[in-house]
Amino acid sequence: MYCVINIQLICKVLNILCSIISCPAATRFSLNICQLFMFMCRFSLLLLDLEEHYFEQHTAYNLTSRGPVANRRSSGSLKICSKSVIFEPDDAVQPILKIPLKDCKGIATLEETIYLIKEENVVAPYKYERGETKVTFQLEAPGKTEDVVQMLLQLHRASCLDKQGDQTAMVAAILQSRLARTCFDKNSFQHVTEIPHMECVAEMVSPLVTNAGHICITDCNLYFQPMNSYPDSVVQIGLHSVKRIYKRRHGLRPLGLEVFCTENDLCSDIYLKFYNTKERDELYYYIATFLENHIVECTAESYMLQWQRGHISNYQYLLHLNNLADRSVNDLSQYPVFPWVISDYSSTELDLLNPASFRDLSKPIGALNTERLERLLERYRDMPEPRFMYGSHYSSPGYVLFYLVRVAPEHMLCLQNGRFDNADRMFNSVGETWKNCLEGGTDFKELIPEFYGSDGSFLKNLLGLNLGRRQGGGRVEKVELPPWASDPDDFLEKMRLALESQYVSEHLHEWIDLVFGYKQRECEAVAAHNVFHPVTYEGGVDCDSIEDPDHKIAMLTQILEFGQTPRQLFVTPHPQRITPRFHNLSATPSLSSSELSPVSPSMESFEDLTEESKKMAWSNMNKLALSSCLMLPDDKIVVCSSWDNNVYFYSIAYGRRQDTLMGHDDAVSHICWRDDKLYTASWDSTVKVFSISPANKKRTQFDLLAEFEHEAGVNTLDLSPAGTLLATGTKEGTLTLWDIANPLPLNQLTCHSGKIHQVAFSPDSRHILSVGEDSCLAVTDVQTGMLIATVHAELEQRCLCWDGNTVLSGGMSGDLSVWDLLSSKVIHKIPAAHSGAVTCMWMNEQCSSIITGGVDKQIILWKPEY
Secondary structure (H helix, E strand, O other), rough: OOOOOEEEEEEEEEEEEEOOOOOOOOOOOOOOOEEEEEEEEOHHHHOOOOOOOOOEEEEEEOOOOOOOOOOOOOEEEEEEEOOEEEEEOOOOOOOOOEEEEEEEEEEEEEOOOOOOEEEHHHOEEEEEEEEEEEEEEEEEOOHHHHHHHHHHHHHHHOOOOOHHHHHHHHHHHHHHHHOOEEEEOOHOOOOOOEEEEEEEEEEEEOOOEEEEEEEEEEEOEEEEEOOOOOOOOOEEEEEEHHHEEEEEEEEOEEEEEEEOOOOHHHOOOEEEEEEHHHHHHHHHHHHHHHHHHHOOOHHHHHHHHHHHHHOOHHHHHHHHHHHOOOOOOOHHOOOOEEEEOOOOOOOOOOOOHHHHHEOOOOOOOOHHHHHHHHHHHHHHHOOOOOOOOOOOOOOOHHHHHHHHHOOOOHHHHHHHHOOOHHHOOOOHHHHHHHHHHHHOOOOOOOOHHHHHHHHHHOOOOOOOOOOOOOOOOOOOOOOEOOOOOOOOOHHHHHHHHHHOHHHHHHHHHHHHHHHHHHHHHHHHHHHOOOOOOOHHHOOOHHHHHHOOOHHHHHHHHHHHOOOOOOOOOOOOOOOOOOOOOOOOOOOOOOOOOOOEEOOOOOOOOOOOOOOHHHHHHOOHHHOOOEEEEEEEEOEEEEEEHHHHOOEEEEOOOOOOOEEEOOOOOOEEEEEEEEEEEEEEEOOOOOOEEEEEOOOOOEEEEEEEEEEEOEEEEEEEEOOOOOOEEEEEEEEEEEEEEEEEEEEEEEEEEEEOOOEEEEEEOOOOOOOEEEEEOOEEEEEEEOOOOOOEEEEEOOOOOEEEOOOOOOEEEEEEEOOOOEEEEOEEEEEEEOOOOOOOEEEEEEEOOOOOOOEEEEEOOOOEEEEEEE
């Protein structure tokens, strides 16, 4: 005897014919093109209505007699959702059936309306068939039939309530009741020894959809267990793998938490929406406490410093700002926003050296066209409070999917009730879209990160979608590109070049002021013609204070559809990027045939950061008298030795001291780094070698590996290129050669009558060059320890670089001198390169870039000219 569920529907039959590409299932979704989420099965949460919940699924058979498969029993999966019943046949040729509960006459015996979804695997808008139909399902487990019927009866009653607010409240009560009757299954733990810290319920957020379930966090892992086991029975994230966590606004409410396990700031590993802020914050602080020793929370100011000094690109900086401003690829109402930077989409060649090729970044899109702006301002002046200048936003779910419809068609169908947009309103041409943003009365949209990425799939119609025909009769296929782009890859490459160009680097701070900064709100926003609808701003609407359920739902729907303004990150003008322009000259292995040309001090030298930046970081560094410094290989830490006997470790990202090494009894005069070891020279007559490793707590572990004793204070040191030999110079003029593996000297020579300022190995490690306060340059043979050449300079030389033959030295007078050691002559001289002694010098391995510093507090970059 069959136990069946009969459902009687009236109104309409909806045939939804669409398909999905078979790809491996994933645990997270991102509209980022490189990680487009598709499932092996045809069902996805995008087949549900917005704000609909998927409760459970059962193996079942469709016994309905209809069409060419009449009298056949079709096996598949019956899915119970808050607004519909969905049947996914095992046979992929047959359509998925979606039955809206609001159209049901009753649950038991019925005639009904059916949705046919993904028939023949063709992606297309939904089709509707009107009429009455009877659908009969048989569960494979007959004992569950009564429970399923009771569940459907409850959901049917909710769908038949008159007010949307009452419907939503009843479904929410059913959902919370279901979650309260279940708990996290601890059999999912990765290790039996894990200790649970906290359990709660939440929803995992993907674009346009959420999925309810249970959260459990232990001493090792964060788990999310979907109530419906979709797409997997559990999502597990190791806490040690977490790189970054962010609190998020979701629907303008502080309920979200996003977790990143990779350095890719665009795609997260999980986005969770909690039912109250307290539980969100408790989980956040637990993870933050756990990660305190592993990651450091970054701020807008720290990223700004990195960007200003060229440590991160314009693209990376914009991604960081979007992240900090609550923008996420998992929330289409807060998708990351990027600027249009190019204004020329008609030329055959794109000239990135011509300012006319670029958009004015100091103005919002709506203010770029003066005539249109005047019309908007006239309306604004006549508008009652609250007033706004633009009736649409620069970023919204509709705009995001406008750009991405070719790779995310089901999201567009989900957002627009099963329809694509009119073919002539599709994203057909980059040039047409830009023109409409300049001239359209309601189009003020900016771009998305994909325009500056590396995957051009969103510009092609690789899925073969039928997106309709335009008025001219042509089908909507790939996006028409500007004449200066040969294909999508070329287009994206030139867009990236434009974003990182000199012009954009010099003006990007103006756009940041509009979108993330002080021109986002109040009088500055009015003056900048940058005022949007109040509902889009953080704090503009307090949804929790709205008592009317229908009004609250309408407000949340408006927020979702209209888009949201990013969280304000800066309340003062954003400083401009430091953009030095370097000479593009070929490098040679020697300085002997070239001259050195400095950069113009006004435009092309390394200058101090702006006053705004100085106030934000590095404030305590100028209180120290530093003797030398170096950058660790990860480019994240600067190590500085000081005359106060200490070595300081500074974080570049945060502009503050991270650790202090107190390893000497007198001034630390020089430091060197090689193979994860720090070599320190000191006036206490020692050179020490430390290994450096993170400890269990915040502070770094310093272990003394070796100590080299001298008879006088050590002023300088150098390691051979192979890292096996150490050369040191003392305040009394003694040069000592050491074997790193043995703290006993190999050779010792008094080669200067006074302090040795610097020693340096030749590239082949055969010789050591030294300069001292006796105004001599001395060359010592490494193998014999004998002095083989001495060159007398007119003035004392303080520092040097050399390639084994040619020497560049800096003197007490501020001159730079190029020496030929074979002839013992100066072959080129730059007088008064610094107004005072040149105290330090660095040259890259190719001898193509040189940096000098002096007592005049100037740092100058030099390039050889030929």
